[in-house]
Structure formats: C-alpha cells, structure tokens
Amino acid sequence: MSFQSLRSFIAEEFALDIPADRLTPELDLIETGIVDSLGVLKLIAFLEGEYDLTITPDELDADLYRSIGQIEELIASKTAAAA
Amino acid sequence: MLQRNSFDINGTQSFSDLLRREMDVMPDAAIHGSDGAVITYAELQERSDTIRSTLPGPGQRAEESIAICAAKTHDCLAAILAVLATGRAYAPLDPTHPTARLTTILDDLHPSAVVVDASTEALLKPWAHATGTPLIDLDLIAERDPCVATLPVVSVQQDLAALLHTSGSTGKPKRVEIEAHALNAFQGWVIDELSLRIDDCVMSHAPFAFDLSFLDIYASLMSGAGLVLADSKTARNGARLCDLIQQAGVTVWHSAPSALKLLAESAGDKVMPTMRCVLFAGEPMPARVLQRLFRIFPNARFLNIYGCTETNDTFFYEVPRENTPDPLPLGRKLPYVAFLLADADGAEINGEGEGELWVSCPTMMRGYADPELTTAVLAHRDGRSYYRSGDLVRRDAEGVIHFVGRVDTVVKLSGVRVDLNEVDFALASHPGVDEALSFVTYTSDGTVLNAWVTSHCDELNSLDLRLHLMKTLPTPAIPRNFTVSLLPVPRNSNGKACRRLLAQTCESAAK
Numbered sequence: 001m002s003f004q005s006l007r008s009f010i011a012e013e014f015a016l017d018i019p020a021d022r023l024t025p026e027l028d029l030i031e032t033g034i035v036d037s038l039g040v041l042k043l044i045a046f047l048e049g050e051y052d053l054t055i056t057p058d059e060l061d062a063d064l065y066r067s068i069g070q071i072e073e074l075i076a077s078k079t080a081a082a083a
Numbered sequence: 084m085l086q087r088n089s090f091d092i093n094g095t096q097s098f099s100d101l102l103r104r105e106m107d108v109m110p111d112a113a114i115h116g117s118d119g120a121v122i123t124y125a126e127l128q129e130r131s132d133t134i135r136s137t138l139p140g141p142g143q144r145a146e147e148s149i150a151i152c153a154a155k156t157h158d159c160l161a162a163i164l165a166v167l168a169t170g171r172a173y174a175p176l177d178p179t180h181p182t183a184r185l186t187t188i189l190d191d192l193h194p195s196a197v198v199v200d201a202s203t204e205a206l207l208k209p210w211a212h213a214t215g216t217p218l219i220d221l222d223l224i225a226e227r228d229p230c231v232a233t234l235p236v237v238s239v240q241q242d243l244a245a246l247l248h249t250s251g252s253t254g255k256p257k258r259v260e261i262e263a264h265a266l267n268a269f270q271g272w273v274i275d276e277l278s279l280r281i282d283d284c285v286m287s288h289a290p291f292a293f294d295l296s297f298l299d300i301y302a303s304l305m306s307g308a309g310l311v312l313a314d315s316k317t318a319r320n321g322a323r324l325c326d327l328i329q330q331a332g333v334t335v336w337h338s339a340p341s342a343l344k345l346l347a348e349s350a351g352d353k354v355m356p357t358m359r360c361v362l363f364a365g366e367p368m369p370a371r372v373l374q375r376l377f378r379i380f381p382n383a384r385f386l387n388i389y390g391c392t393e394t395n396d397t398f399f400y401e402v403p404r405e406n407t408p409d410p411l412p413l414g415r416k417l418p419y420v421a422f423l424l425a426d427a428d429g430a431e432i433n434g435e436g437e438g439e440l441w442v443s444c445p446t447m448m449r450g451y452a453d454p455e456l457t458t459a460v461l462a463h464r465d466g467r468s469y470y471r472s473g474d475l476v477r478r479d480a481e482g483v484i485h486f487v488g489r490v491d492t493v494v495k496l497s498g499v500r501v502d503l504n505e506v507d508f509a510l511a512s513h514p515g516v517d518e519a520l521s522f523v524t525y526t527s528d529g530t531v532l533n534a535w536v537t538s539h540c541d542e543l544n545s546l547d548l549r550l551h552l553m554k555t556l557p558t559p560a561i562p563r564n565f566t567v568s569l570l571p572v573p574r575n576s577n578g579k580a581c582r583r584l585l586a587q588t589c590e591s592a593a594k
Contacts, residue, residue: 032549033561057322
C-alpha cells in the first residue's frame, strides 16, 4: 500500500514549509504542535475518505496519531482487518 | 486581611484535619481511576498515611513545600493529602510539560522533596541528584505494605496549602501562593451552589497542576461525593470519557470547554441522564457545541464559570437552554466576591460601562512568590485588596458582566493561560530568529495561536521552531501557524510591534 497521499496530506495541511525529508516516520506530530486536537479530526476525516476506513469512536484518540509511522501502521492494520 | 497561622473551622486545627474529618464520615465513598479501578475514601486515607510515612520530617525553613510530579492516579491524590497532613504546601507539576520547564520551576521552589512516579522519576533524577533533593517514588511505595502505625498528625497547618505555576512574561513561570483558608472558602461555595451530596459523582478532568482541580478534589472530598480521576491520556479521549461517565454515574462535570467539545464529538446519539451539573471555565464556549451538549445531558444545569489561578472562581452564569446568548456572559459575582470596574487611570466606573475587572475575595492568592509581581497586580481601595484581573469587561443595564478582551498579552488556549510575551521570548531565543511576534486569531473553532518570525537564515522552517519551542513551552503554547519571513515584524504608526495588525491581516486573508 502506498502512503504517499498521507504524507502529502500532512505536508500540505499542516507543514507547508517543512522539507519532505524532515517529516520522518518517528516525528511526534502532536508534541511539536504540528497537529493539534482539531488537526487530528481533520486527519481522521482524510483517512476515512482516502483509505475507505471507518474510525470508531474508541479510535478518536490523539495518541493513536502521534507520528506518520504510527498512522501508517493503523491504516495497514485496519485495511488488513477489513479485507 | 486573612488570618494567619490560625486555621480554626469548627475546632479543627488545619485544613488537613478538616478534610480528614469530613472524609471519615463517608469511608465508603468511591474514587474511580482512569483504568477503571475504584478505591474508597478509607483506602485513600490509608494510602495517604503510607506515603506520609516516607516523606522527610519537618525541616528548618518557615514555609516548606513538596512538589508532586506524577500521573493523575489514586496515589497522586493520596500524595496531595499526605503533603497537606505534614503541614506543608504541595506544588503540583504537570508531568506532560517539558523537563526544562519543570526543572526551572523546581530550581526556584527548593522543595523539601519531589513526589514522582516511575516515568517522571527518570526525567527528574539528574536534577534531584544535582540539588540533593529526595525523590519519593509512588510506584515503589505502592508495592509496600500499608502503613499500620498511627502517625502523629501535625496539629498546625502552615498558612500555605498549594503552589501553582502559571505562564509568566519571560521564560520563568509565575508561582501563585494559595492559603488553606482560600481553598476552604472556595469548597464551601461549591458545595452550597451545587448542593453537592454523597450521591453525587464529580468528573475531575483537569490535571492537578491546574486551579480547576481544587473544585474537583476539595468540594468532592468535603461533601462525601464520588470522584472520577481522568488522567492526561483519558482527558484527551472523548469515547473513554463517555464510558467513564456512564460506568461511574457521573453527576457533575467540570472542565475547560475544549474537553466538552471532544465529548460532544464522541458521544454520537448517546444521552446521559445522570448528569445534573455541567461546569465549564477558562475560555469561550462555542454555541454549536453547547446545543449538542444540551441534548447529550438533558437533565443538567449548565454553568459558565469565570475565574483565574490568582483568585479562583469569581463569577458565574447559569446558561438558559432557550434563547441562549452567544457569546455567553461571565454573569454575576459569587457571594464571597467584591468587585469593581476601573478605567485606565484606576478610577471606578459605576453603572453600565466598560473597564478592567478588579476582584476581592477570600479565595484570593496570598501573592506571587515574587513580591514585585504581586505589587504590580494588587490595588487597594477602601481597605480592601483587589486583584487587577487584566480582563476588560462590560457591565450591562441589568448588572450582568460580559467579557470584552484583555488589557495585556495573556490569552487562553485550550483552557491554558499563555502569555504571548513568553512565546515571543522562546522564539527569539532560537539562534536563527532575528525577531518574533506571536498573535491570536479567532475562528469558529476557537482561539488560534500564530507567530510571525523574521529570519535571514535560509534553512529555518517551522519544524525547527517547533522543536525549539518544545524544549521550554507546554504544547498549547506552540503556535499552529508560523510565517517565516525576511520582512520585519509589522509595526504601528508609533513604531511598536503590533499583534493586532498581524491578526487583522491574517483574518482578512482567511475571508
């Protein structure tokens, strides 16, 4: 699965001036303030549309979206579970 | 003037005695943790005694404190009671704050000890070692047998009970000194106004390092009500909060509006009829969130509460379900409050009008640790000391008070008070920054923090700035948007760097 669109979304929505190579999979998006609580909701709306997922109320937890790596894992596990 | 060294309410010698006596009346009242575990008041007291037995004995200094930097658990609450029972003041520190910020506070505080848990122990160990301050690890105490020996109870509580820290205009947070009398006067009002009883259950959402927690802890324990302790992870999770409300049968909610927004988004079609009081404070409540909350909590009264760390709560507004005003007024003063509106020269404004709100109340802080700061915010009028709130308010024809704006650079972001000067200061300390000015814009989603940064460094981007700010500022004080530019900070006609000019430019660009 390609996560390019996820990276583009984060770059365009939250980090326009940050060079792509600095958005590493481990970078903590919450603690750096790149994504705030409202940003998490935008991100979730994007994930549901882009990857055809349903995020349950239990998963509306900012801690699950701390880094690009973590978000990619979440998408992969949800897609695998749905298949 | 408050009485000193003479806490005497119904024959008790200290605030801690009074708490213990009230808690002894309801030994079986329940305290719910974020993990679902429940303990009783009696078990909390037992844990508190065990923790107390590990705290250092009284020292030589006149007013001692013990800092508490730990996750919001039963043991952390027990530690607060334990510190109070030694006659000392407790200084709760937010474990989610940057370590450099915590150690700046601790350097200034010189606590007799710091109560930690396994995760904060690792962060504070180098500081404790360098300063020779004992660390008391709650996670190690938890493995011990409960303390069976009866400990001597300190009969006199020192004046000070709690020390809170709030954003200052430079990198150093201001320490606010709060006396036992102030906490006691406050809990008395809460219990009266809400008619808090043993069949209530209060949701404690705010971290213990915030003044909001005084209501949660002291009004609950003094009235025998149940209590739910939401830790920092739970506090951010709307679905988990909904579950806790239903599991524990929460009847009183207390938080900043941002947490209620989270809850409204996660609740779906749920209706929670047990809730009878929803209290919110700290920032404006969006009207559309309020409408959703009316539906989720059909039996609750809604109170918009106004206050600050220095005075605790001073105004409140009972929100009507029909014809709800937007924005909500601050409302009317609490019974224990005296206030006046002052113009720019400090002259009192009578009747309808706009001015800075000055308040005087028994819940007021003794002062900041820095007496110069205290002098700057206190005004004396007719034998009373008033705290100059820095809030510009309007009194309407009915005598109801409305919020207008600030007279200084302090803003509320997600319920957290942030001085924009502190953000500027932190930005300017980055070697690549020539000049910086932070400013807020108001959107339908609430208050947004932005920053203009002038830099001649080609490589500098917002990530560098974020990583730099993270070292000293709490997350809410990190701007959402950065503009990094070669151009200098915009100035007004007097040549002064102008936040309003930036905000106006930003807001008109968004339209």
